[in-house]
Amino acid sequence: MRKEDISLDEKKKFTRLEAGFKDMETRLKELEREFQQTQSQMLTNDMTIVVFSGEMDKLMTAFVLATGAAAMEINVTMFFTFWGLSALKKDVQYDGKKFSEKMLTLMMPSGPGSTKLSNFHMLGGGKKFLEYLMKKKNIQSLSQCITMAQDVGVKMIACQMTMDLMGIKPEELLDGVEFGGAATCIGNATRSKINFFI
Amino acid sequence: MRKEDISLDEKKKFTRLEAGFKDMETRLKELEREFQQTQSQMLTNDMTIVVFSGEMDKLMTAFVLATGAAAMEINVTMFFTFWGLSALKKDVQYDGKKFSEKMLTLMMPSGPGSTKLSNFHMLGGGKKFLEYLMKKKNIQSLSQCITMAQDVGVKMIACQMTMDLMGIKPEELLDGVEFGGAATCIGNATRSKINFFI
Amino acid sequence: MRKEDISLDEKKKFTRLEAGFKDMETRLKELEREFQQTQSQMLTNDMTIVVFSGEMDKLMTAFVLATGAAAMEINVTMFFTFWGLSALKKDVQYDGKKFSEKMLTLMMPSGPGSTKLSNFHMLGGGKKFLEYLMKKKNIQSLSQCITMAQDVGVKMIACQMTMDLMGIKPEELLDGVEFGGAATCIGNATRSKINFFI
Numbered sequence: 001m002r003k004e005d006i007s008l009d010e011k012k013k014f015t016r017l018e019a020g021f022k023d024m025e026t027r028l029k030e031l032e033r034e035f036q037q038t039q040s041q042m043l044t045n046d047m048t049i050v051v052f053s054g055e056m057d058k059l060m061t062a063f064v065l066a067t068g069a070a071a072m073e074i075n076v077t078m079f080f081t082f083w084g085l086s087a088l089k090k091d092v093q094y095d096g097k098k099f100s101e102k103m104l105t106l107m108m109p110s111g112p113g114s115t116k117l118s119n120f121h122m123l124g125g126g127k128k129f130l131e132y133l134m135k136k137k138n139i140q141s142l143s144q145c146i147t148m149a150q151d152v153g154v155k156m157i158a159c160q161m162t163m164d165l166m167g168i169k170p171e172e173l174l175d176g177v178e179f180g181g182a183a184t185c186i187g188n189a190t191r192s193k194i195n196f197f198i
Numbered sequence: 199m200r201k202e203d204i205s206l207d208e209k210k211k212f213t214r215l216e217a218g219f220k221d222m223e224t225r226l227k228e229l230e231r232e233f234q235q236t237q238s239q240m241l242t243n244d245m246t247i248v249v250f251s252g253e254m255d256k257l258m259t260a261f262v263l264a265t266g267a268a269a270m271e272i273n274v275t276m277f278f279t280f281w282g283l284s285a286l287k288k289d290v291q292y293d294g295k296k297f298s299e300k301m302l303t304l305m306m307p308s309g310p311g312s313t314k315l316s317n318f319h320m321l322g323g324g325k326k327f328l329e330y331l332m333k334k335k336n337i338q339s340l341s342q343c344i345t346m347a348q349d350v351g352v353k354m355i356a357c358q359m360t361m362d363l364m365g366i367k368p369e370e371l372l373d374g375v376e377f378g379g380a381a382t383c384i385g386n387a388t389r390s391k392i393n394f395f396i
Numbered sequence: 397m398r399k400e401d402i403s404l405d406e407k408k409k410f411t412r413l414e415a416g417f418k419d420m421e422t423r424l425k426e427l428e429r430e431f432q433q434t435q436s437q438m439l440t441n442d443m444t445i446v447v448f449s450g451e452m453d454k455l456m457t458a459f460v461l462a463t464g465a466a467a468m469e470i471n472v473t474m475f476f477t478f479w480g481l482s483a484l485k486k487d488v489q490y491d492g493k494k495f496s497e498k499m500l501t502l503m504m505p506s507g508p509g510s511t512k513l514s515n516f517h518m519l520g521g522g523k524k525f526l527e528y529l530m531k532k533k534n535i536q537s538l539s540q541c542i543t544m545a546q547d548v549g550v551k552m553i554a555c556q557m558t559m560d561l562m563g564i565k566p567e568e569l570l571d572g573v574e575f576g577g578a579a580t581c582i583g584n585a586t587r588s589k590i591n592f593f594i
Binding site: 208211215218219226241251279280359363383387390 | 407410413414417420421428431434435438439441443453454464465467530589590592593
């Protein structure tokens with residue numbers, strides 16, 4: 001083999017390597033792009049709880065899950081709709097409401113203290129009994145659970161449609177509560193790893 | 199340094215680069231393969247709602263969430279099981295049913311119009327009151343919600359086991375409703391970013 | 397062009413290629429690292445069901461979903477809290493309990509056989525009717541569903557807070573049941589593709 005042939009051979013090799021390199025660079029760029037896109041669609045470490053029910057035991061469970069998750073560095077959003085809104089009431093107002101709204105205000109639980117159990121009503125006896133047990137066993141009451149959830153940064157959103165339907169005013173709800181519609185709720189849930197309907 | 203040495207040195211460098219290149223190509227290929235696999239396991243922008251309950255307020259909430267999500271370009275599947283099937287009834291049939299099936303037909307709500315509230319029954323008074331409020335506030339009735347959900351492309355699947363158990367015939371359900379079992383429901387939920395049991 | 401120039405030109409090309417190669421290697425390494433991180437955050441093929449309700453129809457649905465998912469190679473964990481714990485009772489004990497715990501034991505369903513329906517109570521008539529239908533249609537009873545779920549490897553965790561609150565002893569629950577708190581439940585749900593609250 002002559003010297004020129006060797007040189008030619010090496011040149012060919014080099015050109016091939018250069019071409020292979022360019023091809024690989026294109027593939028890497030494409031993979032980086034796709035990967036970034038995928039990452040933007042990844043679920044974040046969030047939890048969304050739609051709180052529909054207004055019974056004391058269900059609300060308690062919702063708040064225990066929310067507070068527990070927040071303690072595990074999960075961003076928790078609770079969306080309160082229909083009877084769930086009872087949990088957020090701090091105050092009951094009758095002034096300036098229409099007759100139908102006054103009627104609803106009268107009928108709905110006027111805050112965490114007047115919610116019922118989903119089982120064992122027994123004219124309220126079951127609930128008092130459970131509360132007595134909870135006190136004895138040092139388990140927090142519903143009101144304490146709500147305060148604690150707010151303290152650890154659980155975000156609470158009241159459903160505007162429900163507020164409108166039932167004539168609930170923003171002033172009647174706890175301070176720090178935000179307001180939003182179904183779109184807010186679904187937007188949160190789309191990013192969340194955990195979604196519950198309670 | 200002699201000329202031959204330089205040449206030898208460069209050859210070595212080139213060989214090293216070539217080897218490094220091959221190694222990198224293998225890693226890139228492996229990453230591309232793993233990435234594709236990961237992408238196929240990614241959750242799609244889907245929502246699956248298992249509708250177990252047959253109460254008017256829960257059904258309304260299910261349909262508001264479903265329609266809202268569909269408006270946000272989310273593919274929504276509602277899987278109706280047990281009492282949830284009431285929402286899909288368009289017609290009540292007694293002909294050709296066994297006695298036990300006739301009895302169940304009589305006991306179950308005969309469509310969205312005859313569903314109850316989960317709270318405030320008051321012999322149906324609570325529901326009439328809520329419907330009156332909804333009308334006044336221009337909020338859609340349950341029947342309108344169902345029609346709208348169908349219009350925006352929400353997929354509705356009736357649970358076959360429930361239909362079999364309760365003797366519900368396909369003709370009794372709304373047009374466009376599909377039929378499926380637990381596997382269909384779970385398969386959908388596995389791909390969905392949002393899952394709710396209502 | 398002189399021979400030396402060609403050689404110089406090639407050397408430059410080579411050096412550029414070498415530099416480009418190093419740059420690409422860094423990007424590939426970074427992508428591999430990020431990808432691994434992403435994969436560790438990916439949801440696994442898991443399902444977590446929080447079983448809060450103790451009604452026979454809801455429990456049945458929970459077990460049908462759990463068993464169906466397990467059959468599709470999904471790792472299923474059921475977390476039983478509040479009234480849901482009724483499903484796991486194999487035995488009722490009164491010995492060694494305080495008066496308040498005895499009272500709760502008496503009030504709670506003493507196992508899958510004594511659960512109620514969420515609708516159609518009719519003094520228990522509705523449930524008997526449904527069980528009669530299920531038998532006729534060869535659909536498994538709740539007890540059979542539970543056994544089957546255990547057979548296919550569904551993991552069952554009893555909520556310790558509920559057990560403590562209601563004075564339920566480990567011996568009263570089915571063999572193979574594990575015990576855990578909210579953190580266990582949330583940890584499971586964070587990894588699961590499907591989460592339900594029933």
